[in-house]
Amino acid sequence: MNDENNITENFGTLYHPKSALVFYETKGENSDVYVEHFDMDKNGNPINAHPLTVKEAKVLAKSLQTDEEKNQAFLKPKGILPTNILHINPNAEKGTVLWYTKTQQRQMYFVDSLNIPSGKAQVPPMLWYANKNSLAVFALTTDRRPTEKTPLHYAPFFNIYEDGKVCMGTVSIDIKNSASVEEFIQAWESYFFNSYFSHLLGRHSPIKGNCVTVWKDLIGTDKPFPKEVLKKNNRTLKNLL
Numbered sequence: 001m002n003d004e005n006n007i008t009e010n011f012g013t014l015y016h017p018k019s020a021l022v023f024y025e026t027k028g029e030n031s032d033v034y035v036e037h038f039d040m041d042k043n044g045n046p047i048n049a050h051p052l053t054v055k056e057a058k059v060l061a062k063s064l065q066t067d068e069e070k071n072q073a074f075l076k077p078k079g080i081l082p083t084n085i086l087h088i089n090p091n092a093e094k095g096t097v098l099w100y101t102k103t104q105q106r107q108m109y110f111v112d113s114l115n116i117p118s119g120k121a122q123v124p125p126m127l128w129y130a131n132k133n134s135l136a137v138f139a140l141t142t143d144r145r146p147t148e149k150t151p152l153h154y155a156p157f158f159n160i161y162e163d164g165k166v167c168m169g170t171v172s173i174d175i176k177n178s179a180s181v182e183e184f185i186q187a188w189e190s191y192f193f194n195s196y197f198s199h200l201l202g203r204h205s206p207i208k209g210n211c212v213t214v215w216k217d218l219i220g221t222d223k224p225f226p227k228e229v230l231k232k233n234n235r236t237l238k239n240l241l
Helices: 007-011 054-072 181-194 211-218
Strands: 019-025 033-040 046-051 085-089 096-101 104-110 119-123 126-130 135-139 151-154 232-236
Touching: 085 181, 096 181, 104 181, 119 211, 126 181, 135 151, 135 181
Parallel strands: none
Antiparallel strands: 019 033, 033 046, 085 096, 096 126, 104 119, 126 135, 151 232
8 A cells, every 4th residue: 555654755746956046135225136046966055156147047937937837727627627526616725626426446444453454345425525734525325416405424434523524644635736626636535545544533423333343344345335324414515615
């Protein structure tokens, strides 16, 4: 499996220091500015100091423009909007996405104390609601595209609060400002299913019956998730918008 501390490798790019700029300014009423350009050696130390050239200034301007374009690209689709997306708020700071997934088989991981073997199992249709820093999940009873009136059920997993918010434990969340909506939802689904399920939160039981018993019976099989154990939480999709 992907380790909790390295699953973000798929969602970002590693940058290395290449150059540095130092701005000098004279004192007085008619101050003047001089910019010096440094290259970086393999250890990240500044070398080869020289005045900033026109060519280097153009490269810098292009880089700044690219960064601005990346920030504006947050939560924009790469092509046609995926059909499982229900709502998008593309705000760079408070952006959110609401999407759903149909019945599917997923690899799941459990801590040893639960005595549930890690493995693949069928999970029910799910509703996902996330921003850059947090995730909430709910269960659905059918694979049909949900509407504002669709009743929500508690997600039948461990590590989830009664309001649907997911406790990600030690997983480091790193959603880029340049993430497309496809990258955003892929990242959150990977964070959720690649982290270890460990315990129920508070006195809340997300299903009718024993959660441990249900997953023990499903892991390593093709059995459909028993939707009759899902519990309504008296909310609809509209309550999330």
